[in-house]
Amino acid sequence: MYALKDKLSERFSSLFSNFTTSGPPKPPPPDPHTQARPKSKGRKSLSSYLSLVIPSIRGSKSTDSHQDTNEVQSPSVPFCDANNDFQEEGPDAHLECTIRCKEEEIYSKHDDDPAFGRSTCSSKVFEEAMEQPTPRNLISDLTDTSAFISADLFEFLGCCLPNIVKGCKWILLYSTTKHGISLQTLIRNSHNLSGPCLLIVGDTRGAVFGGLLECPLKPTPKRKYQGTNQTFVFTTKYGDPRLFRATGANPYYYICLNDLLAIGGGGSFALRLDDDLLNGSSGPCDTFGSLCLAHDPEFELKNVELWGFAHASRYLT
Numbered sequence: 001m002y003a004l005k006d007k008l009s010e011r012f013s014s015l016f017s018n019f020t021t022s023g024p025p026k027p028p029p030p031d032p033h034t035q036a037r038p039k040s041k042g043r044k045s046l047s048s049y050l051s052l053v054i055p056s057i058r059g060s061k062s063t064d065s066h067q068d069t070n071e072v073q074s075p076s077v078p079f080c081d082a083n084n085d086f087q088e089e090g091p092d093a094h095l096e097c098t099i100r101c102k103e104e105e106i107y108s109k110h111d112d113d114p115a116f117g118r119s120t121c122s123s124k125v126f127e128e129a130m131e132q133p134t135p136r137n138l139i140s141d142l143t144d145t146s147a148f149i150s151a152d153l154f155e156f157l158g159c160c161l162p163n164i165v166k167g168c169k170w171i172l173l174y175s176t177t178k179h180g181i182s183l184q185t186l187i188r189n190s191h192n193l194s195g196p197c198l199l200i201v202g203d204t205r206g207a208v209f210g211g212l213l214e215c216p217l218k219p220t221p222k223r224k225y226q227g228t229n230q231t232f233v234f235t236t237k238y239g240d241p242r243l244f245r246a247t248g249a250n251p252y253y254y255i256c257l258n259d260l261l262a263i264g265g266g267g268s269f270a271l272r273l274d275d276d277l278l279n280g281s282s283g284p285c286d287t288f289g290s291l292c293l294a295h296d297p298e299f300e301l302k303n304v305e306l307w308g309f310a311h312a313s314r315y316l317t
Helices: 002-022 046-066 091-110 123-131 151-160 183-192
Strands: 077-080 086-089 169-175 195-203 208-215 232-235 242-245 254-257 260-263 271-274 279-281 298-310
Touching: 151 232, 169 183, 183 260, 183 298, 195 271, 208 254, 208 271
Parallel strands: none
Antiparallel strands: 077 086, 169 298, 195 208, 195 298, 208 232, 232 242, 254 260, 260 271, 271 279, 279 298
């Protein structure tokens, strides 16, 4: 044991002695054909070279030993958020951002393409379905059945009414089928409400016509015109409902007597009803610039209705 140690010590001592006596090996002379490179300011020791080699060997060994158990992590990638601020995120966030951008790009390309089917369960389709208004049954605003008012006529007359009664409930004040044939009953029932009221009549040939009056109706002892320029007349004689408003030619809006109810004046009444509510007449009228509202100037009445208007809340009456 001691002999081996002595031999090793003699060997190392001879090596060091040769190094100190002869000195380090001289570098080869520079090649004149190559450019002279700048000399380094200092020489690196043997330990510095070993420090560079040994960690790399250790790192490669540790990597090889753990490559089956540990997942290789990619370096963090900076990305730009909505405010154009760069942030550091890991590989998962970068992958998620990439997938989201790809999806937005695909949908933006096929938004206008009808052949590209999209899921009906998406939030956008659901919001569009919720925004669609539910169709409203306008005829449900009638509190009673009518012999004349259809859905189209109701919508037409609803647009022609004064703003003060739009959206109100239609209250049936008088009908010959319910209250009998009497002008006096019609005038008396008109006192149940105040404000505009709509007179609707029809002839035996199918025409529906009438006009806007003021409730309550007040009979006068003599022929005295009442009403305002909001008064109008209408008819369905020409197919679609047609409205005639006051032209301003005269203030002859309507007359209410105990035995007569007439609308318009100047030339002829636009509409006249006798006290028995069985017959009537209509002709060209200067007040509204209207022609005959019925099929014939003298006609037989099929039915007579008077409608008033009331708000759903009693506080708005």
